[in-house]
Amino acid sequence: MSPASAEAATDMVAAERPHLHSGxxxxxxxxxxxxxxxxxxxxxxxxxxxxxxxxQSMPDVSPTKWHLAHxxxxxxxxxxxxxxxxxxxxxxxxxxLFNSYYNAAGDMHRRxxxxxxxxxxVRDAQRYRASIDLHIENLLSNADEKLLxxxxxxxxxxxxxxxxxxxxxxxxxxxxxxxxxxxPVFRAGRARHSVRAEERTATECRPYRFxxxxxxxxxxxxxxxxxxxxxxxxxxxxxxxxxxxxxxxVTNGEYVAFIEDNGYRRPEFxxxxxxxxxxxxxxxxxxxxxxxxxxxWHFTLSGFRTVDExxxxxxxxxxxxxxxxxxxxxxxxxxxxxxxxxxxxxxDGNFVEDELFHPAPTAVASAFSAEKTAQNEHLHQMFGDVWxxxxxxxxxxxxxxxxxxxxxxxxxKFMCNQYVLRGGSCATSRSHIRxxxxxxxxxxxxxxxxxxxxxxxxx
Ligand SMILES: [Fe+2]
Numbered sequence: 001m002s003p004a005s006a007e008a009a010t011d012m013v014a015a016e017r018p019h020l021h022s023g024x025x026x027x028x029x030x031x032x033x034x035x036x037x038x039x040x041x042x043x044x045x046x047x048x049x050x051x052x053x054x055x056q057s058m059p060d061v062s063p064t065k066w067h068l069a070h071x072x073x074x075x076x077x078x079x080x081x082x083x084x085x086x087x088x089x090x091x092x093x094x095x096x097l098f099n100s101y102y103n104a105a106g107d108m109h110r111r112x113x114x115x116x117x118x119x120x121x122v123r124d125a126q127r128y129r130a131s132i133d134l135h136i137e138n139l140l141s142n143a144d145e146k147l148l149x150x151x152x153x154x155x156x157x158x159x160x161x162x163x164x165x166x167x168x169x170x171x172x173x174x175x176x177x178x179x180x181x182x183x184p185v186f187r188a189g190r191a192r193h194s195v196r197a198e199e200r201t202a203t204e205c206r207p208y209r210f211x212x213x214x215x216x217x218x219x220x221x222x223x224x225x226x227x228x229x230x231x232x233x234x235x236x237x238x239x240x241x242x243x244x245x246x247x248x249x250v251t252n253g254e255y256v257a258f259i260e261d262n263g264y265r266r267p268e269f270x271x272x273x274x275x276x277x278x279x280x281x282x283x284x285x286x287x288x289x290x291x292x293x294x295x296x297w298h299f300t301l302s303g304f305r306t307v308d309e310x311x312x313x314x315x316x317x318x319x320x321x322x323x324x325x326x327x328x329x330x331x332x333x334x335x336x337x338x339x340x341x342x343x344x345x346x347x348d349g350n351f352v353e354d355e356l357f358h359p360a361p362t363a364v365a366s367a368f369s370a371e372k373t374a375q376n377e378h379l380h381q382m383f384g385d386v387w388x389x390x391x392x393x394x395x396x397x398x399x400x401x402x403x404x405x406x407x408x409x410x411x412x413k414f415m416c417n418q419y420v421l422r423g424g425s426c427a428t429s430r431s432h433i434r435x436x437x438x439x440x441x442x443x444x445x446x447x448x449x450x451x452x453x454x455x456x457x458x459x
Pocket of ligand 1: 069100161165
């Protein structure tokens with residue numbers, strides 16, 4: 001996406017923007033947040049060319065163009081078609097092309113064939129975004145309080161849905177660029193939070209330690225204040241036996257020690273399915289890692305560079321996280337242990353707004369936490385940087401019921417064969433993450449910013 005085309009789309013909205021009624025503070029607030037999220041998606045595409053936006057490098061990856069259109073289809077399908085009397089889509093075929101997995105919303109194009117669609121063009125997708133944004137503005141600007149009550153929950157869900165796709169857009173374009181021998185750069189440099197090497201050396205070798213937690217019965221799940229996905233409830237009591245949690249995630253340097261101790265060639269550390277995957281896929285290191293002249297290098301969104309040993313290791317599967325923990329004489333935390341440990345600390349860290357697009361070294365990450373409670377002084381990088389694999393299978397909380405209709409397909413139907421990850425990553429929005437947030441992926445997936453934090457039982 002060239003900046004020019006993004007600007008053209010924005011100008012189109014500005015030129016035709018309806019005038020809001022006076023006293024419409026609620027509408028202005030809703031629209032401000034709506035546009036903030038929509039504009040950030042466009043901003044992420046600054047610097048991308050149309051050719052970048054159409055590639056699908058593997059079935060899990062969607063082209064940037066598809067993300068731009070699918071997030072727009074969400075607002076059109078679940079808001080405009082439902083709440084605008086007589087609404088007629090300008091291009092009805094988009095409903096088939098840009099539905100992802102909502103069976104109740106109609107048939108859909110095959111996910112693994114998204115990269116074969118050259119039309120609509122990237123520019124068409126931007127026009128679609130601008131057009132739907134304008135319809136949303138018109139609808140909200142003329143809505144009474146009762147209608148706003150009906151629309152607001154879906155509008156908020158659509159915003160969070162788009163933030164999820166922003167993260168996927170970033171991890172997907174990383175996978176696309178990583179296939180290219182020219183190693184294109186998504187964002188140059190590490191401008192905002194870069195640190196000099198001499199500032200890092202003091203902390204980069206600081207070992208992690210284990211923070212102890214007594215047995216307790218803890219309320220797990222969202223308390224109903226503010227937005228949450230349905231999979232974060234119902235809130236319920238969970239008995240959490242005594243455990244210890246590592247003070248920070250596993251670093252690249254620590255992971256290199258596992259590799260050099262033949263970790264990828266010793267079946268005793270691996271789950272059976274993990275060992276099968278290691279051998280089938282010939283894994284020898286995290287995704288994007290290569291060895292050159294005796295040194296580890298990896299592809300990042302800022303280009304190809306040597307592995308910094310003080311950064312949290314990322315792009316590892318659940319299988320690798322579990323094998324590393326076994327090698328280290330530890331285990332992964334349950335999602336309940338993780339949530340309990342995160343209860344007292346601030347939600348602070350290296351998120352997508354920091355524009356590093358990469359996990360920060362420990363020294364930098366500590367600087368992100370301006371405000372610390374006593375507990376959190378001991379736990380670093382719980383939020384942001386890397387999603388932390390837990391050993392908890394992604395399954396429903398006691399009493400969970402998916403909502404009826406298409407939006408009920410958002411989470412519940414994926415509760416099978418996946419593991420829960422916690423805490424968000426460097427590609428997650430700060431306003432999107434929560435202590436109760438449950439992300440989930442299949443155990444062999446590696447293209448998200450996924451990492452490892454160790455836990456252990458009492459000796
Ligand atoms: Fe989606």
